[in-house]
């Protein structure tokens with residue numbers, strides 16, 4: 001396939017927003033030209049296309065720019081959704097979007113405050129207490145997920161859907177701040193759901209380490225096409 005005809009995806013391996021976009025693209029099998037970005041040295045072409053300069057950014061063949069991760073997911077899955085990620089077994093696409101927005105809002109705010117609090121703060125210092133408050137508030141936001149996972153294997157039924165792949169990268173980010181603490185919490189279903197996600201072939205295929213893209217080299221076709 002001529003790479004010039006592919007949509008372009010500016011991505012950053014470790015960014016949870018870019019991860020959810022890659023997961024949806026992989027499922028939809030829509031091949032893009034992936035350009036791996038280093039956040040402290042973003043490509044001028046990416047900033048020209050999307051001045052807010054966050055990843056992911058997708059540029060469609062016709063030049064249309066999609067620069068919100070959830071929109072990239074929907075862009076891909078509305079064209080091709082072989083695993084019916086937009087049609088969950090339980091609930092509707094709208095129910096999934098509402099849950100995703102609660103996670104993207106209050107949960108993510110508390111996650112960032114927890115994750116980026118100074119590492120060396122003593123537990124009983126004001127910074128340490130505040131960090132733990134954000135950690136606990138973030139965990140409280142995940143109660144809703146645990147409750148859903150008591151009912152079914154995935155968030156909206158017994159098969160994976162949009163909400164799972166949109167949310168799991170953020171729960172992973174939260175868990176990894178202090179994995180021992182996370183795994184000691186009374187959320188067994190959430191812990192098992194996250195483990196299923198991080199150990200999946202799908203996730204591994206979306207976490208391949210690409211070299212930084214340098215213009216004018218072509219990026220890497222993603223998802224990799226199966227022979």
Ligand SMILES: N[C@@H](CCC(=O)N[C@@H](CS)C(=O)NCC(=O)O)C(=O)O
Nearest residue numbers: 015016017039054055056067068069
């Ligand atoms: N609302 C955006 C958020 C994307 C975002 O904040 N990505 C981070 C990386 S995880 C970023 O690019 N930050 C810009 C920077 O660090 O310069 C989306 O859903 O795509």
